[in-house]
Amino acid sequence: MSEYLKEYPIERNDIGNAGTIASLTKRTLKKRGFSPEFIKRVTIGVYEAEINVVIHSYGGKAIIHVGDDLCEVTFIDRGPGIPNIEDAMQAGFSTASPYAIENGFGAGMGLPNIKAVSDEMSLESSEDGTTLNMRFYKH
């Protein structure tokens, strides 16, 4: 099957549409016959990353690449960056706004969940933006 490569814009604070990219990715993986376990892992990772860009950043984009045996997902935002990645990786650590918390987000579980479900994860951040890359391999 041919490779799937899509780019999706993400708007700041667009909580109403948060989860759309995860939903579209899930549908693509299902169509391509990936296992429910694989689809679940990718969906959780994409959802958490999508929410992070919506509630923490000035906006950005997601790039979804699906091959025969893997799914690679990259989220790139336009800042303001993560001041301390070590803190952000701790379960329960959150800098979410009251608006995000009122909407059920900001539990401080996003990055720990992403690390738990992905096979490889890299995170780079500065004031100019954050780039998160996740790889999921079909086992």
Place this chain on the structure above:
Amino acid sequence: MNTKEIGNHEGFTQINAVQNNERSINKLFASDLLSNVMGQTNEHDCLLTMLNNINVIGVASLNDLSCVIFTQGVQVKQELIDKATELDIPLFSTSYSTVEAIVALTRIDANETVL
């Protein structure tokens, strides 16, 4: 347990009309944190929550939950009801607290008298 039994249960009211009104339920799961719901629920689970925003329906759809129950008399927003109906996800409301609702629902399977 299935969603039809919840609708027939005293204290629980179904608040939208769906095509598949007899979905089986594997497990009850209560949380008001969506990351928690996303990471911990599976297909055919039932979510109990007081969280009243559209992303609850998004997560329910993503994880193929059987239904969502809004506890403590939450007045569910119309946009949630419309979205859930479009996605064929049954919604229920109850004046029970989340814990009371779980106790009541676990008694369905045990065939006991409810609260």
